[in-house]
Amino acid sequence: MEHRPGDGSADTGGPCTFDFIAQALHARGYVVLADVFPLEWLSAWFLYLKALEPERFRRAGIGRGEEHQLNRFVRGDEICWLDPADPQLVDWFGWVEQLRMALNRRLFMGLFDFECHFARYPRGSFYRRHVDAFRDQERSRVPVSYTHLRA
Secondary structure, three states: EOOOOOOOOOOOOOOHHHHHHHHHHHHHOEEEEEOOOOOOHHHHHHHHHHHHHHOOEOOOOOOOHHHHHOOOOEOEEEEEEEOOOOOHHHHHHHHHHHHHHHHHHOOOOOOOOOOEEEEEOOOOOOOOOOOOOOOOOOOOOOOOOOOOOOO
């Protein structure tokens, strides 16, 4: 299910967008959105990403805690965890927080927080489908969001 605002302008998370997201997640388990963020936000995030020091990116792994492992057959990307206190990302974290609260209200998700990172895919790298089911947790659905910033 894809959503495009009728006037072509970005919709930064008003009730209509959050209602649409919740309805799509309930009906299909996924949603694809286009033109959600203002071009100014996307441009600022892209410039921020390009300016990050390469040392901030680490090879991505799978699993958590003691079960965390680097596996080039599953993931070839590099990630940089984002800090909610970073002033250049205040719009992003504000939007995601509004989304979290909206999903809790509309779908009774019980989401307490969220994690965000940039992922960089060097030429030839990939992310294979895999299951991140952790032994210490019951299987549950966790919303995942991807925002693509391409050069």
